Amino acid sequence: MPVLPGSFYQTEDVLHIARTLIGKTLCTSFDDQNTTGRIVETEAYRAPEDKASHAYGNKRTKRTETMFGPAGHAYIYLCYGIHHLFNVVTGPVNTAHAVLIRAVEPLTGLDVMAERRNIKATSIRLTAGPGILTKALGLTTKHNGYDLTTCRKVWIEDSGFNVHDKDIIKSPRVGVDYAEECAAWNWRFRLRNNPWTSKPH
DNA sequence: CACCGGATTGGCT
């Protein structure tokens, strides 16, 4: 299955990219342990005008610098001191757009995921949330900045899984109440009737 | 250098 190329991530329209990533396959390969999952939930973050973005107002800090870099690289940060959250950088260099991957449907390597999560491989909670999918796939902040278009450890594939527009649910993003008027924007995308999307449903 | 709080999760009431 073809790896998504840089051109996929380079457009200015981060909302379209977040929508189009639904149905693609997120893959990791660490120490010969391979895991893949179908992306079923995303959120778009679009600096400078988006108050929910870490880069709101084009604020450049050590943490946000990755988002100002090339499209197709991973932006991974630690949330609540516990959870590693995985994003894909999009748009031109110096444009801090990103898509947060909020949930995947596990496809292969479920035994590896279960071991990393310390739960049963049959659990519906294996990868249904932004903090737990990274744990299942072995992603941490040490992979921040990885180039998803060339590196052999983390990448996204087009598996040919087609998603019709009527099967995309748009809603406000989760956990961004602090973002004032931006909190109401329908920048969360979910695959309808898929049990692996995160709460709240 | 001290303080504040978060793009979450899971356990307990």
Place this chain on the structure above:
DNA sequence: GCCAATCCGGTGT
């Protein structure tokens, strides 16, 4: 439904 966990980035002294 409520809340602790846990740490570091960001901010201001």
